[in-house]
Amino acid sequence: MHAEHRSTSFGKVAVLTGGRSAEREISLRSGAGVLAALQRRGVDAHAFDPAERPLDDLVREGFERVFIALHGRFGEDGTVQGALELLGLPYTGSGVMASSVAMDKIFTKRIWLSHGLPTPAFEVVQRGDVLRELPDRLGLPLILKPPHEGSTIGISKVSGYSEIAEAFELAARYDDTVLAEQFIRGRELTVAILGRGRDAFALPVIEIQAPGGNYDYQKKYFGNDTRYLCPAPLSPQTAQEVQRVAVEAYRALECEGWARADLMLDADDRPWLLEMNTSPGMTDHSLVPMAAKAVGMDYDSLVVRILESARLKVHTAA
Numbered sequence: 001m002h003a004e005h006r007s008t009s010f011g012k013v014a015v016l017t018g019g020r021s022a023e024r025e026i027s028l029r030s031g032a033g034v035l036a037a038l039q040r041r042g043v044d045a046h047a048f049d050p051a052e053r054p055l056d057d058l059v060r061e062g063f064e065r066v067f068i069a070l071h072g073r074f075g076e077d078g079t080v081q082g083a084l085e086l087l088g089l090p091y092t093g094s095g096v097m098a099s100s101v102a103m104d105k106i107f108t109k110r111i112w113l114s115h116g117l118p119t120p121a122f123e124v125v126q127r128g129d130v131l132r133e134l135p136d137r138l139g140l141p142l143i144l145k146p147p148h149e150g151s152t153i154g155i156s157k158v159s160g161y162s163e164i165a166e167a168f169e170l171a172a173r174y175d176d177t178v179l180a181e182q183f184i185r186g187r188e189l190t191v192a193i194l195g196r197g198r199d200a201f202a203l204p205v206i207e208i209q210a211p212g213g214n215y216d217y218q219k220k221y222f223g224n225d226t227r228y229l230c231p232a233p234l235s236p237q238t239a240q241e242v243q244r245v246a247v248e249a250y251r252a253l254e255c256e257g258w259a260r261a262d263l264m265l266d267a268d269d270r271p272w273l274l275e276m277n278t279s280p281g282m283t284d285h286s287l288v289p290m291a292a293k294a295v296g297m298d299y300d301s302l303v304v305r306i307l308e309s310a311r312l313k314v315h316t317a318a
Helices: 002-009 022-038 079-087 096-103 104-112 131-138 159-172 217-221 236-252 286-294 299-308
Strands: 012-016 044-048 067-068 122-126 144-145 156-158 177-182 189-194 204-211 226-228 256-266 271-278
Touching: 012 022, 022 044, 022 299, 067 079, 067 299, 079 096, 096 104, 096 271, 104 122, 104 177, 104 236, 104 271, 122 131, 131 144, 131 159, 131 177, 144 159, 156 159, 159 177, 189 236, 189 286, 204 286, 236 256, 236 271, 256 286, 286 299
Parallel strands: 012 044, 012 067
Antiparallel strands: 122 177, 144 156, 144 177, 189 204, 189 256, 204 226, 256 271
């Protein structure tokens, strides 16, 4: 009875899915999963693709709450969050500022450094810069990636001077500026975080073991060869430290609702923050549902919990 009352109290819910980013295909899959979960729980939920319809249709059609299942630009970067603030529709996830900053890996790293949080050394490069000098400062191998894309899109691991130009061109297809980053050898980890402010908490750490150590777009969403260890086989002290760093990184960016921090763990068991995903995947290969399951929270319960946190973040004067 209580669950039924709770599901109807959400009113008419839009699941924003698809969108116009390079991650559209994954967003459609995430949205389908979220929509099915909400409908199974009795929520009056409907799919809504902002690439095909104007957002003000949400108001015209009587939607009262929005679950954002968009990934990448125009969905995870603060733009749709700002539009929903203007429309007065409560939405899931982080607000305009946190979404925008977290989508920009360069600004994210600057904020983390200002908070004393560990993140690999980096430089910002543009066309015309002397790329061959990067290894002298960052070492080899190094990483080149577009700072405003997710899902490993446009990213390259550069092992020699001869590979730099091609890697730069790949990243520059997606961004005017490119992030060059020190490569951290070690174990690839990810930590899902739920909540807001002081109440934010980390779910169990997941270790990602991809064939050849290359966790690319195909392996992330479509392959079955990658191993996910949840909880990650870490000492209690190391797991606790990784979770602490992830939650502090989340709070430093003022994220809320939910997000997922990606990290590397070096040979000395020190965590290094790579990025924060403020609208993580919710597909059958996704990691936040996997972490939630490890603490007894099934997919549907996770989706409802995230929807419950939906709110407007901008306060207007009375």
